[in-house]
Amino acid sequence: MPVWDVFGKRKPEDEFEWAGSIKAPDTEMALILAKETHFRHKEGVAYAVRLRGTQELQVGSYQGEILGGVTDRSYRRQEAYTGVGARHKLITRQLAEAGRTITRPRPPVGRGSA
DSSP: OOEEEEEEESSTTSOOEEEEEEEOSSHHHHHHHHHHHHSTTSOOSEEEEEETTOOOOEEOSOOTTTTTOSOOOGGGSGGGGTTHHHHHHHHHHHHHHTTOOOOSOOOOOSSSOO
C-alpha cells in the first residue's frame, strides 16, 4: 500500500510542515485519513498529503475554522470547569427549597461492602 506524508499548517501564515505518515490506496483516502488522524483536535488551519517519493502536495479541502470538527472540546481546559462548585451549591439549595432532597444515608463505598 502506498505511503503518504502528511503536512500541516498551525497558522495561516506558516509553511506546510511534516506531521507524520499514513498508508492509503489513493489521494482521496489519504486526505480523509490525514484529517482524521492528524488534525481532529484542531491542531492546524490547513493540511495536505504527498505520495512519498513525489513533490506534489495535495491540499485538503477543509478550511481552518472547520478543520478539527465542531465538537465542543472545552472540557479539556481548566477554565471549562470554573463555577461548577457554585452551580452545584445553587442547585442543591434550590432542590432543598422545593423539598426534593435525599434523606436516606449514602450507600457504602467499595466492592465488598454490599
